[in-house]
Amino acid sequence: MLQHPHQLNALVHDGSATTAGTVEDPSPPGALSGRLIAIKDNIATRDSPTTAASNALTGYTSPFDATVVKLLRQHGATISAKTNLDEFGMGSHSQHSHFAPVLGPYIRNGVPLSPGGSSGGSAVAVATGQCWAALGTDTGGSVRLPAAFTGTVGFKPSYGVMSRWGVIQYANSMDTVGILARNVEDAGRVFRCLDAYDGQDPTSLSVSVRERAARRQPLARGLRIGVPIEYNIVGLAPAVRSAYTRTLGSLQDHGHSLHPVSLPTTRQALSAYYVLAPAEASSNLAKYDGTRYGFRTQGTDASPKSGLPLYARTRGEGFGEEVKRRILLGAYTLSSDAIDNYFIQAQKVRRLVQRDFDGVFTRLNPLLDSDVTMGAGVREEQGVDVLLTPTAPTLPPTVEEVKLQSSVESYMNDVFTVPASLAGLPVISVPVKLSGQGKEVVEEPDVQSVGMQLMGQFGDDQLVLQAAAILEQLDC
């Protein structure tokens, strides 16, 4: 780490706290008392602006706190800052920000590495000690990828477990609040404060489903770990592949069992995601018209004389290029001529992805009434508790390399993170050392870890955290 943390553009607004590392102002007692927690700037806070790093929301301050922010405050945490991101969460490297691109804490050949995206600001803030933990959002990997690229822990709970009230929508059928922390224990501590039903979020899991999910027996044996064969792709970087293999071996050495599993729809998942997420984005971002709040173009924006459709100027000037690209993509895939071939097909793929996952876990999906994929006994004997894969196929590229990537190349980063998002599964990225003990293959300022991703059955958030703690303690 060569650069001063404040030069990494991780933070965009101050929170209510002092910037000192220790907190002197009294905070309410609670599990998070005295803890500084930074909030991704697409989560609403009353006392500082909420802009989603978009010009469209320049100067916007929400009149209310997101439920997750309210809960953090109630548990004694101090909201220290708002963190930078890819505009509205759309990006994998946190370079598409209206403020400034976020720089990762590592450097290769003098060029900063990508912090991952879109919660890059939150991840860098945690990695550089600018806060104790941070909230991000994860729609297709936006918490896990930055965690993997910054050597932090990134946890995306099951969809619906943590409230989205006050979280600015990107693709609301997949948007999930996530937690970035320096270790699994801290992430778990934040999670337990935010794991609550919220009547203001119509997708919040009901108390009864939560109870059903909580009925899982604690593990009395070693983990049954699934190794999806479809994730062994050609594009897997050798450094990542070796860290992955080493981790799997180490887990086996510690008494956990490895099981090859097949998730055949994985190949189509990325395409489906990049149809569905932009489709939902084109809808969710339709509200930014400059009429009621946020950015508005100079002069009239509705005059037929200008020859432009209504709001064309405001929206054209308010959104960045990547956001516009996805809105256009989404508007197309939802159009009456294209919806059958794109949106509907992608929804079918999504269902297959979910079915793939349901077919491999020891535990039945608590959202399903009956087991269609396996008999009960078979599931116990042949299923797996968690799946382990790398979080990203490569190490973080430099920000210069990112600039040279096409959009599609950039989307490829999400190939391992997107399937769990489509299925709404709990998943955590845990850093493991890049090289084996004593081996020094990279220079000191370059990244020293690789993110490993543990996915669990829907509702198995606690099990995923348990497994992550095991993984974290391996001395491989």
Added chain:
Amino acid sequence: MRSSTIRTAPSHFARALQYTSPGLIRCPRPCIVAKWLQSRSLTTATAHEAIPLRKHLKDEAKRKKADAKRDGNTASTKPGGDPRLEKWELTVGIEIHAELNTASKLFSSAPAEVLESDNGGTANSRVAMFDAALPGTQPQFQVATLLPALRAAIAFGCEVQRQSGWDRKHYFHWDQPNGYQITQYYQPFAKDGCLVLDASDGVPALDMQGADRLRIGIKQIQMEQDTAKTTNVGSSTYHVDLNRAGVPLIEIITLPHIHSPQTAAAVVRKIQAVLKSVSSCVIGMELGGLRADVNVSVRERGTSGVGSSYSGVSGLGQRTEIKNLSSFKAVEDAIIAERNRQITVLEAGGVIEGETRGWTLGATETTRLRGKEGEVDYRYMPDADLPPLVIGQDLVEHLTSTLPTLPDELQQELQDEYNDAKTLIDLDSGDRLDFFLRTVHSVTAELGMSSQAQIGKMVGNWVLHELGGLLTTHQRSWDDVRVTADELKNILLCLHRKQITTRVAKQLLADLFQRAPAPAARPSVEQLIETGNLRLRPLSEEEYRDLARRIMEESPEMVKAVREKGQKGKVMWFVGQMVRQGEEGTVEPEKAKAVIESLMGG
């Protein structure tokens, strides 16, 4: 009006249903109109004083007046008037948007209606954060809004779907804060209903094709959000009021089963009447509570047009859509104009373009708003924030069993009970009927139920003829009638008990008719009788004879006419003279007649 506390949106269904519990229902009058009031307690919103039937009848009366006027003015609206209509057949399908009678908006707890204290509704005063589309807000379905929607679906005989869903319909407009409207495009909550009309609803005989009734299919009913209200201020400024944004609507889509402009208007009228009768909607078309879009096509009779189809009906001409019609007359006139335009185009060898057209009241032509190429692609997408809407059969059954009487049924019930009902219904848009029923009820309460039919006849006579006569004489409308049902009751009770003569009763009615209405002091019937010394004091037989002889002596010619020419009718002239010349309230006509007849014969 109820207090505003009741207007709080019930957030939970159990609370919503509380309002239906019989214990809470106040039942002021056990007459049929009261049934309506009683049923209104089902509503989740304020109980309005307006009686749906009365409103319905008022609208009917207005319509008839308008019909009469129009028939007199424009002969071309009659099918026979335009020879081109023998060649071309019109087909119309209607989409009606009706504002639901609910306390809250569809997806937020903001009030759907103006509060009493709100001085007509300050702009942007009833706006939840979701209604303003603030970032990070989500919809929260207000389950109580389902009740009036379901009542409507049941009233139209629809199949209520166990599961339906919410979809986003996208378009940019400043009346649409989220950039989309939440509606039920893919899975509406109600399907396959129908509307039955007859001649009394204003359907022309030609459309009935010899049948008693005309059945118009209803394809579906869906719930959706209303838009914000925008007002043009100056050349390039619009004011946006979000109070209406998110207010629940139902959209009722009829099948293209309609073949005349008059029937189209009748369909809209009838739909409004039914919606009001079950308290689904309380604001009429005249106040913007209902809006209609019409799909219009023509085809040469006996052909299948250009083979177009919609709503599952095929073999039609190319249709155009006329949007946002806000009165019955606009519906009818817009269809006439569009039909004529299409025929003219087709007869000139032209082709009808599928387009959206507009209509302003008083215009003779529809105007093109946008063509196919300008059509908005709404990009319908299921709303991922909203779980499917699941409606239990138990709820449907409960609402079916507590559904208020529909207009057709009510008319039938009244007619079975009272001969005059039909005439009364047709008068003064139901106000007269209401007055009649209240009088019957209070007289019956005094005299006992056994004589109800007789009382009905007597009251009907007084309400129809006596009050009617006074209205004519004084050139007043029913709205100016100051006599209360209670006063008429007291007059009729005195008459029935032979405390006054019929003549005095009429005099009392005329007196009260002309006095200033409450809160000005109005003497009671009893006071009037006392001060006017009008109580019947029967004359003795001898007094009757004296009076009769005196009159006979004064009019020998008349006596001669009766005795010699046998003009028996003249006897009544003498009776009249006796009543007039005798002291007020002393001569009973029947007795006078008997005396005259005996003297003439003698």
